[in-house]
Amino acid sequence: MNISDVAPPHHLSRRQWLGATVGALALVSVGGLAVVNHQIDSYVDPWQEKVAAAGFLQKTALVNGVNLSYAEGPDHGPALVLLHAQHMDWFSYSRVLPALSRSFHVFDIDYPGHGATTVPEGYAMTVRRIGTDLADFMTATTGPAFVTGNSSGGLLTTWLAANRPDLVRAAMLEDPPLFSSEADRIAGTIADRSFATCADAVAQDVDDFLLFWIDSNSTFFDKHAFKGSAKVLTAAVKSYRGANPGEPVEIRFLPDDTTRLFVRGMDQFDPRFGAAFHDGTWNAGFDHAQALRTITCPVLLLQAETSTLADGTLNGAMTTQDGQRAASLLTHGTYRTIDATHVVHLDQPSAFTQLLEDFFVS
Template identity: 50%
Template sequence: MNFNNMVDTKWKLILFIITTFVLIVVIAIFGLLIYINHYKNPDDQKLADAGILEKTIKVGDVTFNYAEGPDNGPPLLLLHAQTLDWYTYSKVLPELSTKFHLFAVDYPGHGKTKVPADYKFSANEIGADLANFIENVIQEPAFVTGNSSGGLLTTWLAANKPELVRAIVLEDPPLFSSEYPEIKRTVADKLFTSSYNAVNEGDSNYLNYWMKNSKEFFDKYTGPFSQQIVEFVVTSYKDANPGQPVSIPFLPASVQEMIRGMDYYNPNFGASFHVGTWNEGFDHAEALQKIKCPTLLIHANFDITENGILDGAMSQEQADRAVSLVKDIQYVRVDAAHVTNLEVPDQFVQIVEDFFLDN
């Protein structure tokens, strides 16, 4: 074989290897998309087996979307974290439903709950509407647990509608840290700034807007260079499943739930934190001092960056201050990220059951 033939054979082999590799990658991506686009979350069946049904009801000007379990005990209202929806509790609802009559609600600005176009996203407005939900749907005083912004709304209910609340669990609420201008010294304000910008720019698809502007988030939670991959997969899933909640199986559970929630999220909710209107008329210290019912504060992990920015819901100083202001309160420190019901579901269930069933 002469030299020219050897070179020609070598390049043919390289071309064959490259072509084969590209073909394998294309087939793998195509197969992955088929799997993802037809994926059914196994938690759906667990919820159905537990008799937990998704429902809607109009109360005043708000059409609430919520999940209700069978009447197996005292009523328990669950209020999710900001940007999420009721489904974030799917890991804990089946077990809790054996001892409580569950109501997991999409509060205004989230999930499939509908509000008027001029709705004011504030603690006072949303808290009053949730009180109406308890009065008209649950129809008796309830135990209430809320995560993050849901914890702030739980605080509002206990302080302002004590006749509707038996006892409360505050799951890592941003007490004091989310008040203006303190909110500016938290990592959370990145999301609120994004929400504010989306509103001002008139972007009608917040999930897409958030994904395109969250490279730092995806680098941290799903790995380097993952942002565009996640965008592509989410877009493909939505195209294949129009009108259905987004469910991407290979992502971390917390990211899965955030993407699902972001697809429904109204950025006006986050924007109101950014400019300080969400807490107007709702002073956290005053509200905590008004709480008379038994209270449990769950405090998750947090960090203070080298620039003095709070990465978490509350610093230890803020958590200690909250405890000092409530007369009947217990405190538990949990080694988990912010959404403890998703991060450590078994521990969350045990904490909630032990506390509420003793009160």
């Protein structure tokens, strides 16, 4: 039987499945090992060139002891601050950066715990500390800006809009885990499975968090890549790192942008950030409902999938009721739902860009 005669899993196209399967078979084949290693080690995400061609430069700024890493685009309009999802980094916005740069002066930030940003020893992974540092960066660098954030970046955007209204002209909240990530509900979310792994890594003082996470969450890659892919991915990560020391990991054979950029982000992720969600300390002093009531600027709340697993675990960022409640608390809120996965700007980049531009500039 030829592998091309086998139906792919429901979540993969035939092309993605065949590519992943051939890659896996080649990786464990003695004859194919050198070829596959070269393909893995030499891979460069094609959007790196597109982002550079759009005029983006990577920079750093020292803010309150934090060496904040960010990518800045050309000045083609009002300042726009982007705050990525937890576990990712600034490059998760790469698929929309060239388009956004035509209308905005984009500042795409690795906030503390992520990417190339470094923090002082003992840095508190809390919304208050991180939000304060982001506000001080904006005061010194961007001035008042439009701000959008995805997931935990959406929570930070909420904090900024509530606590520093002088800096946020308008906000777009991209599927933020409002209410569901507060201490009394976090255990009932699928995200907490990752946060629990983060807490384990911190408790065990793990040196290599990415490989620890892959080993601890092999079923995630069974679902989002192919069955048994965790072992293949571990070998690929080791090979890529050996050939590209100090560079964020980029893996060719993963089947979609979200999974590829998730692995890239996790390679530079500080597990203390996720652990602080697991134990509730990240949200200390940050009541989501009160923050939403406080915001006076225009806000677009964008909600993606709201599914629940068979055991009742929330598989999205918010329930439909959470989204509707959040919208009802906003003084100048617009509520939109979209048929997309959690990182909307990767799953549906054109739709995300259009929604953002229509809201901020029209």
